[in-house]
Amino acid sequence: MTVIAPQPGILEISPYQGGKSGVAGVSNVVKLSSNENPFGPSPAAQEAVRRVLHEMHRYPPTDHAALRDAIGEVLDLDPARIVCGVGSDEILHLLCQAYCGPGDEVIHTEHGFAIYRIGALAAGATPVEVPEAERVTDVDAILSACTERTRLVFIANPNNPTGTMIGTAEIERLAAGLPERAMLVLDGAYAEFVEGYDGGAALVEARDNVVMTRTFSKLYGLGGMRVGWGYAPAHVIDVLNRIRGPFNLSGPALAAAEASIRDTEFVERCRAENTRLRTWLAEALMAHGVPSDTSCANFILARFHDPEEAAACDSFLQSEGIIVRGVGGYKLPAALRITVGDEASCRRVAHAIGRFKAGER
Numbered sequence: 001m002t003v004i005a006p007q008p009g010i011l012e013i014s015p016y017q018g019g020k021s022g023v024a025g026v027s028n029v030v031k032l033s034s035n036e037n038p039f040g041p042s043p044a045a046q047e048a049v050r051r052v053l054h055e056m057h058r059y060p061p062t063d064h065a066a067l068r069d070a071i072g073e074v075l076d077l078d079p080a081r082i083v084c085g086v087g088s089d090e091i092l093h094l095l096c097q098a099y100c101g102p103g104d105e106v107i108h109t110e111h112g113f114a115i116y117r118i119g120a121l122a123a124g125a126t127p128v129e130v131p132e133a134e135r136v137t138d139v140d141a142i143l144s145a146c147t148e149r150t151r152l153v154f155i156a157n158p159n160n161p162t163g164t165m166i167g168t169a170e171i172e173r174l175a176a177g178l179p180e181r182a183m184l185v186l187d188g189a190y191a192e193f194v195e196g197y198d199g200g201a202a203l204v205e206a207r208d209n210v211v212m213t214r215t216f217s218k219l220y221g222l223g224g225m226r227v228g229w230g231y232a233p234a235h236v237i238d239v240l241n242r243i244r245g246p247f248n249l250s251g252p253a254l255a256a257a258e259a260s261i262r263d264t265e266f267v268e269r270c271r272a273e274n275t276r277l278r279t280w281l282a283e284a285l286m287a288h289g290v291p292s293d294t295s296c297a298n299f300i301l302a303r304f305h306d307p308e309e310a311a312a313c314d315s316f317l318q319s320e321g322i323i324v325r326g327v328g329g330y331k332l333p334a335a336l337r338i339t340v341g342d343e344a345s346c347r348r349v350a351h352a353i354g355r356f357k358a359g360e361r
């Protein structure tokens with residue numbers, strides 16, 4: 001028997017389960033399980049990567065200055081308050097590593113993203129799950145769960161896998177009501193899908209206890225490149241820069257992200273298509289007797305009668321070559337999360353669910 005063991009908490013972590021990407025024996029598969037951009041990456045991002053390929057032997061820059069400047073310019077933010085990471089997942093992990101440890105509490109919501117719990121446990125802290133109000137973040141419930149041991153409060157707005165969001169006034173009330181030593185982390189992975197929403201950037205600038213995280217993995221179509229960023233008060237940026245890997249982002253990843261954020265025309269087109277097709281898909285599913293909450297993101301949480309029906313529909317869709325996401329691990333066993341694909345994929349999944357509900361299985 002080995003006496004070698006990891007830090008307490010690590011073995012309580014269930015490894016993250018990614019969305020499936022294939023079905024054995026089925027071809028022409030459509031993957032609607034990981035909220036990827038159905039239109040792929042911007043052509044400008046692909047071209048930018050090609051341009052830097054001959055520099056693969058060089059270490060990348062450590063300060064990410066060109067990317068931070070581009071983000072600052074396009075979104076009208078202060079580049080000095082930006083920190084870039086290997087996906088926003090890295091930023092979430094760094095926040096846990098830096099701000100919580102044994103004896104501390106980290107709050108996440110009932111159907112919150114798996115990484116919040118994983119990051120807290122990895123840092124030796126105690127995750128605290130707070131109920132949502134019918135799949136919507138409940139500010140009062142979070143505030144009453146806070147203690148003097150609370151260090152971080154994670155909420156995704158819009159939330160995954162529910163697709164719901166809360167308004168700016170509610171977010172402000174949450175930030176203002178936190179205990180002195182607690183920090184609010186606004187995960188804005190889907191903020192870009194909401195027209196005119198800053199993801200909480202103004203609140204970051206106004207307070208010293210709010211951090212926003214963003215990603216290039218969803219609307220920008222760069223999930224495979226692993227680029228995300230955080231927007232935070234200067235004292236937090238300083239801390240995160242001390243612990244992150246100096247060369248955490250590769251040259252191609254930096255080039256792709258910079259070109260993506262500057263290709264505002266492509267981004268606009270993807271956002272508009274998502275909005276149009278999301279409404280279409282929600283209405284088509286409703287017409288087949290499958291309701292969903294109004295989604296603010298690039299997926300729909302389709303609700304079935306019970307876990308058995310959701311599982312049966314999941315299997316039926318797989319046999320048809322359509323991969324969606326079961327969300328039993330997010331305490332939503334009677335639901336399936338369906339990414340809004342391109343028009344053909346939306347029609348295909350709606351049609352298949354219609355046949356399933358009509359009794360064909």
Ligand SMILES: *Cc1c(COP(=O)(O)O)cnc(C)c1O
Nearest residue numbers: 087088089113160189215217228
């Ligand atoms: C996809 C997602 C992320 C971002 O992941 P990356 O590491 O940036 O690819 C963060 N939070 C939520 C809620 C997500 O769904």
